[in-house]
Amino acid sequence: MRRPRMPEPVEPGEVLAEAAGADVVRGPRQVLHGVDLTVAAGEVVAVVGPNGAGKSTTVGLLSGDLGATAGTVTVFGRPVRRWRPADLAVRRGVLPQHTTVAFPFTVAEVVAMGRAPWAGTPLAADDEAAVAEAMAATEVTGFAERTFGTLSGGERARVALARVLAQRTPLLLLDEPTAALDLRHQDLVMRVAVAHARAGGAVLAVLHDLNLAAAHADRIAVIAGGRVAACGQPARVLTPELLTGVYQREIEVIEHPRTGAPLVLP
C-alpha cells in the first residue's frame, strides 16, 4: 500500500465534512434530495430518521462510497471523491452498519487492521498502543484471541467500532454504532464518541434511539424522505410537531427531570 500524506492538525470548530445541496440517485430512485450537512471538529452530530429515509446513504455520501449526482461533498477541504484512498484513510474512519469477516481472523487481528493506513509512517510506532486503547475503550480486550465469527452480535459491533477507533482519525462516520447493543454498551459507545469529539475530533453517528441522540449529540439532523427535515441542537430539533410529522405517529417530548435533555415518548 502507498504511504499516505500525513494529515494536517485540525483546528477546533473546523468543518471536516460537508455536504451541500447533494442529490444521490441509486438505480431508478433518487434517495437524497439537496442534503446540506456539516460535521465540525469538536462535535457529535447524530443523524436520525425513519427506516429508508436515507441515513445510511448520507454516510455513504460523506465517506465517498456514493457519488453525488448534484451538489458537492467536501472532506478536509477537498471533494471527497478526489482523495486517494490511502490519504483519506488517515483522516476519516467509517463504521459500516454490518461487519462481516471472510476468514477466521481473531478479534485482535481485526482491530489491528485499523492500523493498516499508518503502515510506513512514523505513527506506525503507536500501533500497539492504539489497538490496546481501542479495545479497552470498547471493552473487547477480554476476547482478543477469539475469532470474529464466534462472537455475539453485540460483541461484533464493539469489535468493529474498536477497529475504527484504532485507526485514530479526526473524523468518524458511524452507521448505527449502537444498533446491536444493550443499554450499558449503548451508553459506553456514545461516551466514546463524545470523548472523541471533546478531544478535538468530529463524529457523525446514525442512531435510531432518539433519546440516546438527545443525551449525547451536540446537534441532531433529522432525515425524512431523503431530505434534512431539521438540523440543530437537540432541544430545538426534537419537537412533538416535527417528530409526529416525520414518524407519522403521535409523539410527545418532555424534559428530562434531572439533565434537562429532551425525552421522547412514543
Place this chain on the structure above:
Amino acid sequence: MSVTPAVRRRVTGWPLLVGLAVALVAMTVLAAGSGQLAVPPDEVLGSLLHGLGIDLGPMPSHPQGDNALWAVRFPRVALAVVVGACLAVAGAMLQGVFGNPLAEPAVVGVSSGAAVGACAVLVAGVSFLGNFTVAAAAFLGGLATTLVVYLLARSGGRTEVVTLVLTGIAVNAFAFGVIAFLTFAADPQAREQIVFWQLGSLNGATGQALAAVTPLAVTGLVIAATVARRLDLLALGEGPARHLGVDVERLRLLVVVGVALLVGSGVAFAGIVGFVGLVVPHLIRMIAGPAHGVLLAASALGGALVLVSADLLARTAIENAELPLGMLTSLVGGPFFFWLLRRTRSRQGGWA
C-alpha cells in the same frame, strides 16, 4: 457439524515456515534419489553441489547416476516445486479476493482456461516466443478465464459459494468443450499431449520447461507477496478495505494478473493438477490462522512439498509405470472439497 473452538491455538509463522522448508528440502533430496535408478541422499547432495561448482560430498556411485539426476530427476523435482508453489499460492490468492475458502484454480475453471491456451498453441503448431510460447499461451488463457470468472461470479463485493461453484461448472464445461475440439482437430502426437495434459503429469519436465515457467512463476509469487496485507483488509469487505486506504480496483487487477501468471506456470508443462490450491491453503489456515503474509508464504512451501511428494508417489507406487499426478491429487482433493462444501453449508444453515 464441527464446532470451532472459541480460542484457537495457533502456530506462529516462523516455526511453521522453517518446519515446511526443512521438510521440503528433505523431500526434494529423497525424491531426486528415488526411482528406477536409486541414488542415496548424500550422493544426491554431492552431485548437486558439484554441479553448482562446489566440490563437496560424494558423487553418485552408479555410472549413470550423475547423468540421470541432472537430465531427468532435478528438472522434474524442480518443476514439481514450482508447480506446487504456484498452484497453492494461486488458490490462496483466489480465496482471498473472492472472500471464499472454496475458490480454487481447477474448481473455478482457471486451470482449464490455461490448458485451453496451452493446447491451442500446441495444436496450431505456432511458437512465436520459442520456448516461452506454451507458458505464455497458458498465462493468457488463465488471464482470460480469471477475468471471466471474476466478473461472472461476483455481486455486491462478495461471492456466494453457490454462484462461485456454478460459475466454475459453466467455465469448466466450456473450456473442456474447446479442449475436446482441439483434441479432435489435433494430429496424433498433439492429441497424445493433450490427453496427458488433462490427466496432469510432470513427465514432460525438462530444463527448458523449467526455464520457461520460472520467470512467470517468480513474477506471480512477487505479486502475491506485495498484496498479502491488502488481502487481509479485503476480508472485511470491499467498502471497509477502501476506507482503510486500499485501492480495491488496483488490488483486484494485481490479483487477477498474479493468479493468471501462477496458474499459467502451473499448467503449462504439468497439465491440470487439481485441488492443491484448495487443500494446502486450508490446512495452513487451520494451523497458522488466515493472515495472508504467513498464509501465502507457507502455502508456497506446503504446495511444493505436497506436489514433490505426490509426484514421488505417482512414479514409484507401481513398478515400471507412472500414475497420472492429477489423478492422485483429485482422488485426495475431491473428497476434501466435498467435506469443505458440507461444512460450509452446515455453518450457513443451507444454501441461500
